[in-house]
Amino acid sequence: MPADTTALDIPLHPERQPDADAFVRAAMDWHFDPETGSPFWLRRAKSLDFDPRADVKSHDDLALFPNVAGELRTVPVADLVPRGLGSRPAVAGVFESGGTTGAPKRVWCDQDWLDRVTAWSNANLDAHGFPRGREWLGLTPSGPHFVGRLFEESARTHGTVGHRIDLDPRWVKKLIAAGKRDASDAYAEHLIDQAAEVLRTQDIGVLTITPPLLERLARREDLVDLVNRKVRAIRWGGTQLDAESRHLYRTEVFPDTVLYGHYGNTMILGIAGERAGLGDDDPCVFDTYSPYITFSVIDPATGRRVPYGERGRVVMNHVSRTLLLPNNLERDLATRLAAPEGRAGDAVADIAPVAEFEEETVIEGVY
Template identity: 55%
Template sequence: MPHDDGDILADLRPDPAEFLHAAMRWHFGPETGSPFWLERAGQLGFDPITDVRRYEDLARFPNITRELRHVPAEQLIPRGYGGVGELVGMFETGGTVGVPKRIPYFEDWARQNLAWTHAHLDAQGVPRGVHWLSTAPTGPHGVGHFARRQAAERGGICFTIDVDPRWVKKLIARDSPETEAYLDHLVLQITQLLTSQNIGVLMITPPLLERLTREPRLLELVRRKVRAIVWVGTHMDAATRRRYRTEVFPGIVLHGTYGNTMILGANDERPGLGPDDPCVFDANAPFVSLHVVDPETGAAVEYGQRGQVLMNHVSKSAFLPNNLERDTAIRMKPPAGRVGDSVADVMPVHTFEDELVIEGVY
């Protein structure tokens, strides 16, 4: 692969057209592409290197995310890395709609993703030099690794609790009374850490945040110690977000993120939004591009209309195009010069891939 392609793929804010062309050469070049995509190339009916010129052309690719439940990990590693020395991990989905999917996460993408996130946290007023408490999944899930690095790079320690999203989804699916006991178990761990440690940033999911507000002692601890709440994972409706900002947590920064494993990161809440504004999420383009479409036709809905979210991930680390997600959202105009859409008022569909969607605690 030419050296200038490598420079473009490592850039934090590359020109979208140049970046896309370089990415196609990387993922479909015989010396740099992954075995998975090199084998697939002959079945596509077009040449990605010559025929993919615009981000709209990514719609020509099949959605291969279902296959990621069973593909051997080494088949997904681009040959251009020369091994797994820079591999941060093989991260997995939460298993909301079946067997978890797996995708590689390399160090260069971690740096690009973290730079994007730090910029948005700074713009929202999330403080540096304070400790974090992450109440998000760890283990095979990327968000746990990401939280630790965010806190460390911002000058703090990241404390964590154990969250098993797969187990709590099973409990909810069978309407088990153990669900409440599991939530009590999580709340107890949060209480212990907030009591004993100086936590300045609380990373938490909306269901756990709502549960926290029911505990007067825990609510008082958050109001007294925490300077910013970063909510992740499941959705938060507009009325709840407004109530948190104006009544429950006044004076505390409330910052939302919308992402998942299949984009290897998150889309961040747009800075400067008021409590009555819709919560708009901007994508880390051109690496991640969002499109809000009619799921039946694949055509974009009008701005201000609801459709299903389609995501593309294009980086040196991985290539996941044309992925119809399990969420709907309002299509919003992106910041000037960005490819794709921004989204607002995200909510899950009821069923996806023939499975009932259960959000659980993450």
Template identity: 65%
Template sequence: MPRASTEVLDLPVAVRPEPDELIRAAMEWHFHPGTGSRFWLERARTLPFDPRSDVRTHEDLRLFPDVAAELRDVRAEDLIPQGYGKHPDVVGVFESGGTTGVPKRVVLLRDWLERMLHWSNANLDAHGFPGGVNWLGLVPTGPHIVGEYFRRSASSHGSHGFTVDLDPRWVKKLIAGGRGADAGAYAEHLIDQAGLVLRTQDIGVLTITPPLLERLARRDDLAELVNEKVRAIRWGGTQLDPDSRYLYKTEVFPKTVLCGNYGSTMILGFAGERPDLPEDSGCVFDAYSPYVTFSVVDPETLGTVAYGDRGRVLVHHVSKSFFLPNNLERDTAIRIEPLAGHIGDAVADIAPVETFEDEAVIEGVY
């Protein structure tokens, strides 16, 4: 059988590859001794199949084990495909939130960042986000990839990015230790800082988590500032229920575009809210297919549930810079039919599981 060409991995950002052609190219790239990462080349020796010859379609990705937990201990250098050469364009090494124990690590390369930003900015345009305005983000920075995406989104779709740093690990530690009042005081401290920026700067887009948006909305002076200045709110990190979404869109911030995203460090990005959803509905999230795909599955059998049913979110990431199949996320969701031409599932009504990898799941403010 002839080996697949890897050229499809370098298509222009505006061009979507044929899904199975992408899979074959990725298998050749990630498991060829001259281009694959040390992690996957070593891991391939333990697999009862040959990825380069046996994995030909998107469905074949189910042959792989879920190795996400192993990313807690792997050297960052060993995750970079060797085909990038001695000086790969690494944007940063980022960690998961630590919700379920020791953080996992991923490496973000520039080619994937640019591809993801192009897709994300197109989604913002579809929602009517203004371009060329200043952004304010109450988001985790430091080791968290969301902070990097915020900065890049602010500069590529907007103008300048103002940030209020959010430490989700500290909030979760406070809550786990029974110090809910301290966690609440920390959240109010974040809102205080956001208020300083809103009062003094021209902010057109606000990026924030639902728990912090709720606190901001309680302060009449800040809610008035948002209505006066902010033209769009992008929320994520935790979920926003349909009733709150409707209230924000129709009563609290009626002149402001409200748009959510759903993602995680392990997928190196996020899914975007589907445009033109009814105001009184919940959010439906579409992944960046075919590079990132969701399946909503029964966690015991890993079989796909019926449309409209709830199951665990299983994620595949397949790109030139990163490969992580069969990642069973800590979230459950309702399975929704995908957009025409997309593979995998859309997801709605995201909710965390109570425990994940034998650890209690604490969301806090992110």
């Protein structure tokens, strides 16, 4: 008889945070029961030196898992779909990583998860004062990238329509790696030129953009004037925004426009959101969608969490009915901070990429 996994069925807007340890135990029963687990994890469990259903009793026990993210470069994506979702689950998409550290990794996503993470993101936007019912403009990757799909859902559910400027981050990184900086600059300016046409002709209230492209936009006085006249909120993400630039945008360049950041990647099928209520001089702190998405900040030499206020490598976990991807060591450094009361894992601030990851030079480009 299958185990009781009802602890995974969290309402979209729970009155209080669910118990993270009970949630993780239910997830272990779901993903490692032969009737409900995915072919990938049921097969992979045979090589683990522990029993997930017996030994993973708390959120902290997710650290027992090996980092399997690299295996997702070659695993058939159908093998990631839990059997418990039926033979024809509501697929929202197959998504790939940006290819910053080699060949892309792939995950799948169903509509239930997309609805959940969109609702959570929309609540964050509300907390930051993003206007509802406005037209959006996004300079984001599309195609196999999860952030493009999230943009579409956010624009549709929080706004009205989403205008898109497609961005190919892999092409930019390839140009930079080949020393073709002039070509990568020309491509970035091409993106801004397209955004300018939309800003001039459409009633854009919300802008989604990456920090390198926001910097280019801010060099053009006519576009700064357009944004200040039309756009009421800017959501940035994809690469990091340094504290000095963030302060400048908030206080001088776009003083009457809400500036809100997010941090995440395809491997967690989501984002962490900037904490509401931060002052202009405060560091940008990111909180996760706990207990589904959680972070730990560790010393990679020991695997132990660093003390609060110190820097380490970011480890990401995704745990839901849709997907299990625990203990994924990321390419980013961050300062470890306490999560809001009741949430599992760590908050992070001052994100910065390492120079090399998985024997590859890390190139961020425009995303």
